[in-house]
Amino acid sequence: MALVKDILVSMDYGPAPEANEPVVGWLDLHKDGFNHFIDGKFVAPSEGKRFPVFNPAHETELAQVAQGSAADVDKAVKAARKAFKSWSALSGHERAVYLYAIARHIQKRERFLSVLETMDNGKPIRETRDIDIPLVARHFYHHAGWAELVESEFPGEGPVGVCGQIIPWNFPLLMLAWKIAPALAAGNTVVLKPAEYTPLTALAFAEICREVGLPAGVVNIVTGDGVTGNAIVEHADIDKIAFTGSTEVGRIIREKTAGTGKKLSLELGGKSPFIVFEDADLDGAVEGVVDAIWFNQGQVCCAGSRLLVQEGVAEAVYAKLRARMANLRVGDPLDKSVDMGAIVDPVQLKRIKELVAKGEAEGATLFQANKGLPAKGCFFPPSLFTNVAPASTIAEVEIFGPVLAAMTFRTPDEAVAIANNSRYGLAASVWSENINLSLDVAAKLKAGVVWINGTNMFDAAAGFGGYRESGYGREGGREGMAEYLKPVTDKSLKADEKVAAKLSPLPVADEEISGLPSIDRTAKLYVGGKQARPDSGYSYTVLGPKGQPISQAGLGNRKDIRNAVEAAGKAGSWGGATAHNRAQVLYYVAENLSSRAKEFEARIVAMTGASAKAAAEEVAVSIRRTFWYAAQADKFDGAVHSTKSRHVTLAMNEPFGTMGILCPDEAPLLGFVSLVMPAIAMGNRVVIVPSSSHPLAATDFYQILDTSDVPAGVVNIVTGERDVLAKTLAEHDDVAALWYFGSKAGSALVEKASSGNLKPVWANQGIPRRWTENSAQGREFLRRATQVKNIWVPYGE
Ligand code: NAI
Numbered sequence: 001m002a003l004v005k006d007i008l009v010s011m012d013y014g015p016a017p018e019a020n021e022p023v024v025g026w027l028d029l030h031k032d033g034f035n036h037f038i039d040g041k042f043v044a045p046s047e048g049k050r051f052p053v054f055n056p057a058h059e060t061e062l063a064q065v066a067q068g069s070a071a072d073v074d075k076a077v078k079a080a081r082k083a084f085k086s087w088s089a090l091s092g093h094e095r096a097v098y099l100y101a102i103a104r105h106i107q108k109r110e111r112f113l114s115v116l117e118t119m120d121n122g123k124p125i126r127e128t129r130d131i132d133i134p135l136v137a138r139h140f141y142h143h144a145g146w147a148e149l150v151e152s153e154f155p156g157e158g159p160v161g162v163c164g165q166i167i168p169w170n171f172p173l174l175m176l177a178w179k180i181a182p183a184l185a186a187g188n189t190v191v192l193k194p195a196e197y198t199p200l201t202a203l204a205f206a207e208i209c210r211e212v213g214l215p216a217g218v219v220n221i222v223t224g225d226g227v228t229g230n231a232i233v234e235h236a237d238i239d240k241i242a243f244t245g246s247t248e249v250g251r252i253i254r255e256k257t258a259g260t261g262k263k264l265s266l267e268l269g270g271k272s273p274f275i276v277f278e279d280a281d282l283d284g285a286v287e288g289v290v291d292a293i294w295f296n297q298g299q300v301c302c303a304g305s306r307l308l309v310q311e312g313v314a315e316a317v318y319a320k321l322r323a324r325m326a327n328l329r330v331g332d333p334l335d336k337s338v339d340m341g342a343i344v345d346p347v348q349l350k351r352i353k354e355l356v357a358k359g360e361a362e363g364a365t366l367f368q369a370n371k372g373l374p375a376k377g378c379f380f381p382p383s384l385f386t387n388v389a390p391a392s393t394i395a396e397v398e399i400f401g402p403v404l405a406a407m408t409f410r411t412p413d414e415a416v417a418i419a420n421n422s423r424y425g426l427a428a429s430v431w432s433e434n435i436n437l438s439l440d441v442a443a444k445l446k447a448g449v450v451w452i453n454g455t456n457m458f459d460a461a462a463g464f465g466g467y468r469e470s471g472y473g474r475e476g477g478r479e480g481m482a483e484y485l486k487p488v489t490d491k492s493l494k495a496d497e498k499v500a501a502k503l504s505p506l507p508v509a510d511e512e513i514s515g516l517p518s519i520d521r522t523a524k525l526y527v528g529g530k531q532a533r534p535d536s537g538y539s540y541t542v543l544g545p546k547g548q549p550i551s552q553a554g555l556g557n558r559k560d561i562r563n564a565v566e567a568a569g570k571a572g573s574w575g576g577a578t579a580h581n582r583a584q585v586l587y588y589v590a591e592n593l594s595s596r597a598k599e600f601e602a603r604i605v606a607m608t609g610a611s612a613k614a615a616a617e618e619v620a621v622s623i624r625r626t627f628w629y630a631a632q633a634d635k636f637d638g639a640v641h642s643t644k645s646r647h648v649t650l651a652m653n654e655p656f657g658t659m660g661i662l663c664p665d666e667a668p669l670l671g672f673v674s675l676v677m678p679a680i681a682m683g684n685r686v687v688i689v690p691s692s693s694h695p696l697a698a699t700d701f702y703q704i705l706d707t708s709d710v711p712a713g714v715v716n717i718v719t720g721e722r723d724v725l726a727k728t729l730a731e732h733d734d735v736a737a738l739w740y741f742g743s744k745a746g747s748a749l750v751e752k753a754s755s756g757n758l759k760p761v762w763a764n765q766g767i768p769r770r771w772t773e774n775s776a777q778g779r780e781f782l783r784r785a786t787q788v789k790n791i792w793v794p795y796g797e
Contacts, residue, residue, distance in 0.1 A: 016336040018125045023115045026204075033064040034199075036072055036223060037206035039079035040216025046071040051225070053199060056122040056378040057333050057342040065199050068224030073191065073231040076220035080162040080189040081237055083217025088159045088187035092150040099144035099185060101212035106137045109208070113201055115334070117173055120200045122342030122378060123296050124333045135458060136177040139476075142460035143181035146481050150186060153478075156775075157485040159187035160263055161239030164232035166253075168245045169195035169344050170299040170400075176202050178475045179242050180219060181460075186484035188240070189218045193232055195245075196225040197345045230256075238262060242483070244301070247398075247424075247469050247758070254755040259748020261765070265473025265483050266758065267301065267465055269398040270426030273419035274304030274455065275441065277412070278313045280431035284453065286320045289404065290339075292429060292455040294328060294382050297343055298402035301470075302427035304455055306395060307406040308415050314408045318386055321404075325369035325382045332374065340402060342378045349378050352401030359385050359394035364405070390418055398424070412437060416444045423757075425467030429455040442791045443652075448474070451792045459643035462790045463651060468736075472760040472787070477641060477651070479788050486765075487775060505538035505555050522552035523699035525560055525719060528567030529712025531702060534720070535559040542696060545609025553695045556720035561687060561728040564716035568658040568685035569734055571713030575655045575683035579634035586630030586681055588708040593673075594623045596704070600669055600697060607668060607694045621772050622673040628777060629677035636682065636782040641790075648795040653786040655683035656736035656760075660729030662722050662750075664741040667771040668694035672701065674771055675739055678781035680714055684737075687716045687729060695719040723749060730754045730761070739784065740764065760784075 033050045035042040045066035052061045066072070087095070106113065113136075114128035123132075146153070163183045167175040172194055183190050194202035206221050222228060226249070233241055233256050240263035243253050247268040257264050274292050276285045292304025309317045333341025343349045360366055364385040373379040383403040388395050394405045409415040419428060427449040432438045435452075442450040448466040451457055458464065463474035473483045522539045524531040534554035544550040554560075574582070593600070597619045604615040641649040659679050664671040668691040679686050690698030698717055705715055718725060723746045729735050730753035740750045740763040747763035754761045762784050770776070 015332070017332065018115055018118075018334045018336055020115050020119065020334060022112050023119060026112075026116070027063055030063060034066060034203050034223070036066050036068060036076070037203065037209070037219070037221040038072070038076045039220065040210065042206070043075070045069065046075070051196065053120065053197070054345070055119045056344055057374070059377055062119060063200060065203075065223045068193065068222040068228035068231070070231040072222050073228065073235055076191040076222050077162060077235050077237050079217035080191050080220055083215055084159075084162055084189045087189055087215060087218050090187070092147045092185075095184060095187065096144045096147035098212060098214050099140050099147055099181065102208060102214070103137050103140035103144060105208045105211055106133065106140060109204070110134070110137070113173060113204060116204060117201050118333045118341070120198045121169065121172060122333050122344055124338050124341040125336055126338070127296060132171055132174050135460070136173050139174070139177040139181045139460045143185040146182065147185035150481070154481065154485055156488055158488040160484055160486050161188060162237060163188045163190045163240045163242060163484065164235065164238040165190055165192040165242045166229045166232060166245065167192065167194055169198040170296060170301070172198040173201040173205065175244055176205060178244075182475070182480050182484050183242075184218065186481060188484055191220045191222060191232060191238070193222050193224060193229050196223075199223040233257060236260075240264070240484070242473070243267070247471075250471060251755045251758065254758060255752050258751030259744065263483070263486070263765070265465075265475075266471035267473070267475060268469060268471040268758070269400075270301050270303070270424045270466065270470050271306055271396065271398050271422050272302050272304050272424070272427040272429070272447065273306045273308050273422075273445075274429045275308045275415050275419060275431065276310065276313065276317055277415075277432035277434070277437060278310040279433045280313075281433060281453075282313060282317055282320060285431040286317065286324055288429065288431060288453070288455045289321060290324060290328070293404045294340055294402050295456055297340055297380070299344060299348070299400050300456065302449060302456065304427075304429050305399060305404060306419075307404050308409050308418055309406060310415070311408045311410050314406075318384070318406065321384060322367055322369065325367070325384065328369065328382050330373055330379055330381060340382060343380050343401065344378070346378055348400065349380060352380055352399060352403065355394060355397060355399045355401070356383060356403055359388070359392070359403075359405070362389065362392045362394065364388045364392065364394060390421060396422065412441055416441055420444075420446045423469045426470035427451070447789065448787070449790050449792070453794055454647070454792055457644055457647070457792050459641070459649070461641045462643050462649040462792075463788050464790070467787060469758045471758065474788055478639070479651070482783065487780070505536065505540060506552065522554060523696060523719065525554045525556055525564070526699070526702045526705070526715070526717040527560070527564045528570070528716065529706070532560070532563070535563070540720070542607070543693070544606060550606060551696055553699065553719040556689070556718035556725055558728045560718050560720075561725055561732065564687040564718050565658055565732055565734050567713040567716050568687055571685045571711055572657075574680070574685055574711055574714045575657070577683070579637075582681060582683065583630045583633035585709050586626055586633060586677060589704055589710065590623050590626035590630060592704045592708050593619070593626060597623065600700065603697055603700055604669060607696055617772060618667055618670045622670045625670070625673055625777050626677050629681040632678075632782060633681040636779065636786075638788065643792070646794060646796055647792055650791040650793060652789045652791060653682065654789050655785065656787060657684065658735050659684045659686050659785070660726075660732070660735040660738040661686050661688040662726045662729070662740045662742055662746070663688065663690045663698070664771070665691045665693050669697035670771045671741065672698045674776055674781070675741070676715060679739075679785045680710075682782060682785040684785055685714050685716075687718065687735070689718055689720065689722055689725045689729075692720065692722045722746065726750050727753050730759070731756055733757045735759060737785075738762070
């Protein structure tokens with residue numbers, strides 16, 4: 001018999017399995033196969049096809065689940081469309097009552113759902129019981145609150161419509177909650193597809209919807225694989241797609257939805273850095289690593305999968321980690337004393353094994369503390385790679401398994417450089433006892449979430465989502481709600497097709513530009529604070545209202561856009577300037593525009609044939625709008641969220657960096673001003689293409705920029721064929737966000753072309769037809785010019 005003192009050393013103890021009889025009983029009730037949940041009823045798959053779902057820990061079949069066809073998806077969309085009318089007509093309070101009821105029912109069934117999730121996914125019961133399912137309930141409670149408040153907190157906004165939601169397998173029910181709760185709170189109806197490996201808790205959730213009497217068609221669940229997901233993406237009567245999953249599929253969805261007008265949010269992969277400075281509490285940091293990479297077997301999009309340790313403490317940290325790894329218990333996830341459960345599926349296990357083999361082949365040193373994995377089942381031991389080269393596969397590729405890649409750094413700047421050297425930007429974790437250092441680094445990291453002396457913390461009140469190729473849009477909190485709302489007066493800018501015509505190139509005359517260009521003068525481009533000749537050496541004729549030539553403008557090309565993006569890249573200090581500084585510059589712009597109002601009015605009349613009154617109004621609104629954005633520069637700031645105890649979460653509105661902007665033809669000055677001002681007020685630099693047919697108000701604007709202390713490179717203007725230049729901007733990796741207000745075909749073109757670096761694109765949505773209207777100005781523009789970084793800071797008791 002083992003002695004207590006030996007047990008205290010070995011930490012071996014007997015199994016403590018959670019009872020699973022209620023779940024087994026429930027599965028037994030469905031042994032003939034699960035159905036879809038459509039229009040409030042469980043309905044058999046139209047093609048009669050089902051697929052098996054396994055318990056990855058035991059490799060046993062749990063259930064047969066319906067494979068959704070395009071016809072099933074269509075049925076679900078029709079039900080959702082029908083239900084949308086009455087559901088969106090309810091008051092927020094009435095919807096809140098349902099969401100509270102769902103939250104309460106989830107709490108009542110917490111044990112059942114935890115066990116079911118563990119059996120389906122393979123994650124330890126400790127996690128489903130203490131993290132996943134409580135967070136699910138929290139999410140519905142929080143969003144019941146948003147439903148209650150939606151009219152007062154989001155005046156002038158309403159639901160988007162029918163939402164297609166596609167979720168992954170790593171947090172099956174939690175991802176469902178992240179998608180369904182805000183959608184319903186805002187008044188939308190949904191068609192949701194759970195991942196094929198883990199559809200069971202979504203079906204249990206469907207039962208909860210029935211129990212609480214949720215009106216039929218508000219929530220529809222269609223099970224199936226990528227084919228079913230694709231049918232949702234391609235369905236014409238869906239207004240928004242929300243997706244969480246791989247960057248690869250996110251990219252496909254971006255391309256497929258291009259030009260359809262569907263709203264899109266993507267929450268994709270990551271390779272998040274976990275940075276340990278030498279003054280950190282090393283034991284705390286090591287516990288942090290355990291939560292960062294071995295939580296949920298590392299199958300977490302924001303897993304701290306790149307450990308960056310300051311050189312002086314690297315060996316000490318590795319030694320502590322190896323010792324800690326030796327005590328991690330891998331085993332049956334239903335065992336309450338297990339730290340790590342099973343990998344979701346043999347396919348994922350194979351992927352992990354291949355990447356680990358690649359890491360070894362690349363020369364990194366692998367350590368696995370193997371206390372003995374269960375003989376059967378889909379298990380992989382906690383793994384640590386040291387001596388990892390920053391450019392190697394395991395340092396760059398998302399492994400999505402319990403595998404940590406460790407690297408060292410010398411200085412904070414180097415840590416930031418390595419951390420940001422990734423195509424992803426989902427999350428980051430910073431460990432130091434020096435709050436100055438931590439906050440300085442947090443500000444410099446390109447990530448949507450930063451945890452200081454913590455990791456993998458989530459809360460419904462804080463937004464979650466990525467920078468760069470980790471996707472766009474946020475889930476949770478106010479920003480998450482905004483993804484499911486749109487202006488109620490949204491008439492959507494009518495696509496302006498008349499300028500799709502090709503511009504004919506003419507050689508640029510070699511003369512100086514002074515004052516207003518006349519017919520024999522060519523308005524040049526404006527790049528890096530200087531006028532520049534177009535690279536092509538060509539210009540095009542700008543026509544007046546009667547079709548008469550009134551001037552020449554530079555015909556910008558791909559090279560000019562590249563130069564402009566480079567110039568914008570060099571003006572990075574603009575984002576770091578104080579908001580007060582930026583406000584002052586914008587005030588100065590407004591004043592200078594005001595003092596030259598008459599010239600601009602005359603220019604508009606000459607270019608467009610507008611009446612003197614209309615031109616005066618356009619200039620007057622342009623001036624007021626510039627003042628308004630100047631005023632907002634130091635006021636559109638973030639928030640401090642109350643999330644977890646002993647923490648606050650700082651939601652910082654950060655600029656994207658370099659933005660590409662394509663202007664509409666209507667209101668050539670006001671369209672330009674309405675788009676440039678919010679973008680630069682928030683600290684972005686812009687490369688802007690003015691109206692192709694009426695570019696001269698923008699080219700006259702150089703003089704305003706020159707005399708208003710706008711730093712060189714903050715505003716770069718390239719004239720030419722809008723859609724040709726738009727494509728180059730959309731494809732450019734250093735352009736972090738794109739606004740396009742042009743033709744419908746152009747929207748499709750830029751949305752598709754943006755899938756390379758997955759930049760967020762705002763194309764022709766939500767803008768009233770007339771730019772003079774008040775709704776062509778506002779917080780929506782500022783919101784679209786920023787991305788929120790949520791920084792979790794230890795605070796209070
Ligand atoms: P996946 O992206 O293929 O699957 C996610 C969801 O998308 C599932 O519901 C799937 O059925 C659906 N889907 C697949 N193809 C689709 C298509 N063409 N159109 C619409 N929906 C489609 O992810 P998968 O294959 O399960 O995992 C592969 C890798 O993706 C993982 O190793 C990991 O690196 C990453 N991943 C990242 C997640 C995250 O939370 N960021 C979650 C899951 C996977």
